[in-house]
Amino acid sequence: MSVAELEHLAKKEKRSRIKVRYLAICHFLEGKSRTEIARYLRVARGSVNKWVTLYLTDGIDSLKDTPNPGRPSRLTPQQLESVAAFVKERSSSTYGGRLQAKDVGEFIHTQFGVEYEGRNVYRLLHQLGFSWITSRSKHPKQNEEAQRLFKNLPHGNDP
Known part of the structure; x- marks a missing residue:
């Protein structure tokens, strides 16, 4: 893949993490050292080493994020x-x-x-699909008719 194609990929890419990886490979193909690339992109040199190694061994697709499912549940x-x-x-x-x-x-x-x-x-x-939105409890002696009448009382100086 040429530098121009990688630059085009980097410009199209919306995810900044992937964009930085593409730019690192662009600079590598232009002959810059890994230390210079790390300093220019403000990332760790180890990250640049990892991205370059991935690119050289597995190609451009290896720079994309892999799914990270996290720790498996302790329950079956x-x-x-x-x-x-x-x-x-x-x-x-x-x-x-x-x-x-x-x-x-x-x-x-x-x-x-x-x-x-x-x-x-x-x-x-x-x-599991549950939500912790709870309903408001009702007192067993509550009287809805009395509440309705109270709501209809005039407020303050209302006529």
């Missing part, structure tokens, strides 16, 4: 289904739908022997 898909069923059952039970992360965390710990911190329980439940 069947266990995750069990957690989802627990949340659905508890949220629709007659004892009330109030469910907190610590309750789900305790369920996971007692059933599967895996401990999760509260924020990670919320993240796990978000991955």
Whole structure:
């Protein structure tokens, strides 16, 4: 691939990380040292070394980002289904739908022997499609007719 083609690719590229990699290879093909490239692009020299090595061994496509899935879940898909069923059952039970992360965390710990911190329980439940938007509770003695009449009362100096 020529320097002009790489420059054209760099101009078209929207992601700045990939654009910098393309520019590093452009400078390398123009004969600049890796130290000069790193200084000019304000990146680590090790990064330039890595990009040049990737380009020389695997071509231009090797400079694109690879998917990074992160750490795999400590629960199996069947266990995750069990957690989802627990949340659905508890949220629709007659004892009330109030469910907190610590309750789900305790369920996971007692059933599967895996401990999760509260924020990670919320993240796990978000991955399962749950949202922590809660409804406002109603007092059992609340009177909707009295509330409606109160809302219709005049305010302050209103006629």
